[in-house]
Amino acid sequence: MATLKVPAAVPAVADDCEQLRKAFEGWGTNEELIISILGHRDAAQRRAIRRAYAETYGQELLRSITDEISGDFERAVILWTLDPAERDAVLANEAARKWQPGNRVLVEIACARSSAQLFAVRQAYHDRFKHSLEEDVAAHATGDFRKLLVPLVTAYRYEGQEVNTRLAHSEAKILHEKIHHKKYSDDEIIRILTTRSKAQLLATFNYYNDEYGHRINKDLKGDPKDEFLQTLRAVIRCFTCPERYLEKVARQAIAGLGTDENALTRVITTRAEVDLKLIAEAYQKRNSVPLERAVAGDTSGDYERLLLALLGQE
Amino acid sequence: MTEEVQQLTRAFSGLGGLGVDESTMVSALSRWRKQPEKRSGFRKSFQGFFRSHGEMDRCEEDYMLYLASEFARFKNLMVLWAMHPWERDARLAHHVLHQAHPAAIVVEVACTRSAEELLGARRAYQALFHHSLEEDVAYRARDKPYCNLLVGLVSAYRYEGPRVNEEVARAEAKALGAAVKSAGGVAGKLVANDEVVRVLTTRSKPHLVETFKYYKEIHARHIEQDLNKDETLLEAVLCLAAPAKYFSGVMEAGLRDGADNHAKDALTRVAVTRSDADMDEIRAAYQEQFGAKLEDAVAAKAHGHYRDALLSLVGAGES
Numbered sequence: 001m002a003t004l005k006v007p008a009a010v011p012a013v014a015d016d017c018e019q020l021r022k023a024f025e026g027w028g029t030n031e032e033l034i035i036s037i038l039g040h041r042d043a044a045q046r047r048a049i050r051r052a053y054a055e056t057y058g059q060e061l062l063r064s065i066t067d068e069i070s071g072d073f074e075r076a077v078i079l080w081t082l083d084p085a086e087r088d089a090v091l092a093n094e095a096a097r098k099w100q101p102g103n104r105v106l107v108e109i110a111c112a113r114s115s116a117q118l119f120a121v122r123q124a125y126h127d128r129f130k131h132s133l134e135e136d137v138a139a140h141a142t143g144d145f146r147k148l149l150v151p152l153v154t155a156y157r158y159e160g161q162e163v164n165t166r167l168a169h170s171e172a173k174i175l176h177e178k179i180h181h182k183k184y185s186d187d188e189i190i191r192i193l194t195t196r197s198k199a200q201l202l203a204t205f206n207y208y209n210d211e212y213g214h215r216i217n218k219d220l221k222g223d224p225k226d227e228f229l230q231t232l233r234a235v236i237r238c239f240t241c242p243e244r245y246l247e248k249v250a251r252q253a254i255a256g257l258g259t260d261e262n263a264l265t266r267v268i269t270t271r272a273e274v275d276l277k278l279i280a281e282a283y284q285k286r287n288s289v290p291l292e293r294a295v296a297g298d299t300s301g302d303y304e305r306l307l308l309a310l311l312g313q314e
Numbered sequence: 315m316t317e318e319v320q321q322l323t324r325a326f327s328g329l330g331g332l333g334v335d336e337s338t339m340v341s342a343l344s345r346w347r348k349q350p351e352k353r354s355g356f357r358k359s360f361q362g363f364f365r366s367h368g369e370m371d372r373c374e375e376d377y378m379l380y381l382a383s384e385f386a387r388f389k390n391l392m393v394l395w396a397m398h399p400w401e402r403d404a405r406l407a408h409h410v411l412h413q414a415h416p417a418a419i420v421v422e423v424a425c426t427r428s429a430e431e432l433l434g435a436r437r438a439y440q441a442l443f444h445h446s447l448e449e450d451v452a453y454r455a456r457d458k459p460y461c462n463l464l465v466g467l468v469s470a471y472r473y474e475g476p477r478v479n480e481e482v483a484r485a486e487a488k489a490l491g492a493a494v495k496s497a498g499g500v501a502g503k504l505v506a507n508d509e510v511v512r513v514l515t516t517r518s519k520p521h522l523v524e525t526f527k528y529y530k531e532i533h534a535r536h537i538e539q540d541l542n543k544d545e546t547l548l549e550a551v552l553c554l555a556a557p558a559k560y561f562s563g564v565m566e567a568g569l570r571d572g573a574d575n576h577a578k579d580a581l582t583r584v585a586v587t588r589s590d591a592d593m594d595e596i597r598a599a600y601q602e603q604f605g606a607k608l609e610d611a612v613a614a615k616a617h618g619h620y621r622d623a624l625l626s627l628v629g630a631g632e633s
């Protein structure tokens with residue numbers, strides 16, 4: 001469930017463009033105006049604004065933004081304004097180029113999107129970066145991570161609800177056996193996790209729980225420094241409970257002395273039109289504090305105002 | 315054997331070749347009307363089709379099956395031709411996985427189709443068979459050394475622009491050479507090599523063409539020469555970088571004497587799937603590789619409607 005709030009009477013696209021242009025003109029920038037417009041338009045509306053702005057003023061809206069504002073606010077506005085597929089492509093490109101074992105952005109994109117959405121990301125990636133997503137991931141990720149991540153991002157999973165229970169049983173057994181022998185990067189584990197449909201995987205994980213008395217992730221808890229195990233657990237959680245997984249990402253971004261603005265921006269901009277409400281509810285439940293209050297406490301200025309707008313605060 | 319009988323024997327595919335000669339068969343019906351002794355003489359001389367059984371010459375079961383498949387060649391071609399390309403490719407792949415057709419067909423589909431065509435085939439596969447293509451490939455090939463390569467090939471969505479990073483291509487040509495060396499000619503080792511799989515399953519086709527050029531430059535050999543132990547690798551490399559050459563080879567293999575059923579079926583597959591795409595290039599490659607016209611080879615080997623159909627699809631008569 002989305003948190004984005006769009007006004008009942010949305011101004012004409014031309015008016016929005018004009019207002020945004022005014023916001024950039026002159027010495028300063030009217031950030032509040034930018035937030036009040038872009039922070040309250042859905043993907044289709046933002047796309048229309050970008051198109052009209054470019055036609056009217058001969059310059060890309062996103063270019064005007066990068067010229068005028070900076071820092072975390074700029075990054076958040078840009079990511080927010082992009083189409084969901086483009087946004088994921090940008091995030092994926094960053095994650096691939098600067099890949100290191102603890103990076104789980106690619107897992108999020110590959111596993112917390114539908115098959116069609118993931119393919120749209122791959123198409124947007126071609127257009128924007130003149131490479132295929134898998135090419136870049138394969139070139140930068142190494143070892144077991146590459147073995148896992150490349151099939152993960154190239155999967156085009158069947159989206160039907162049919163489940164083969166016999167297969168779920170046998171593949172749960174296979175997973176259990178490999179995990180028991182600590183063969184975490186075994187071809188079979190990777191095959192099952194990266195090719196089976198989501199419905200089939202959920203059935204497999206359920207059967208695992210039924211048969212062995214605990215959830216599969218419990219058996220994947222090992223050395224907390226083992227990033228590969230963490231990655232496997234992230235994959236499974238993104239399939240089984242994406243809202244709680246993303247709640248944890250948000251929680252870890254906010255907790256502690258500093259703030260991981262990149263992670264916070266990512267969760268909020270990628271989910272504001274999807275299920276940020278559920279994530280916020282999970283956050284409240286887990287931390288006894290509303291997500292909006294935690295964000296307000298941990299961020300400031302225009303960046304904070306944009307995040308709160310996307311969280312649905314008036 | 316009289317001329318007449320020999321012609322009819324050939325029409326029934328009794329002297330080899332592909333398909334059946336429908337018009338010769340039909341004209342025999344009117345020519346031999348009310349002359350059962352002619353038919354009887356035909357049966358006596360056609361040893362493969364009939365054998366003596368007391369007073370009667372009975373049909374050989376094997377030949378009847380063979381005949382059914384030769385009659386069906388034209389039908390299969392027409393149905394394959396009429397199908398949507400996506401459904402066609404999905405069904406071809408499914409036959410490989412569930413009816414043990416040669417794995418090369420999956421390599422062919424994955425590597426010679428455009429990125430959008432492959433995506434369409436994957437969509438069609440899901441709609442028809444309620445599984446993803448990569449899921450089924452991964453499951454069927456799970457204990458084969460070429461598993462990762464095959465899954466990677468069918469999952470690819472390659473960039474289709476012409477831009478190539480020369481540095482990277484050169485570096486990858488070196489890496490491929492190193493992989494060849496470390497595999498040391500051991501069967502199944504090179505095809506499972508991570509770097510080989512990475513390069514072949516993710517890079518764009520123009521990039522791969524450049525990479526193979528650098529390979530020749532650096533190692534003084536064509537990469538195909540160093541892949542001889544792994545058929546799947548050879549097919550992948552050819553399909554990705556020189557599809558016309560690959561397809562012309564497939565056609566030649568199907569037209570050879572003693573070609574098996576799969577090789578013969580490939581003629582229909584290649585003719586139908588490439589007729590609108592790169593058939594002109596395939597004809598040219600055939601001429602270059604085998605010193606003869608593809609259409610002449612087809613005309614010599616095939617019969618009847620099937621022959622005419624193949625000739626139309628390969629663009630016979632065009633330059």
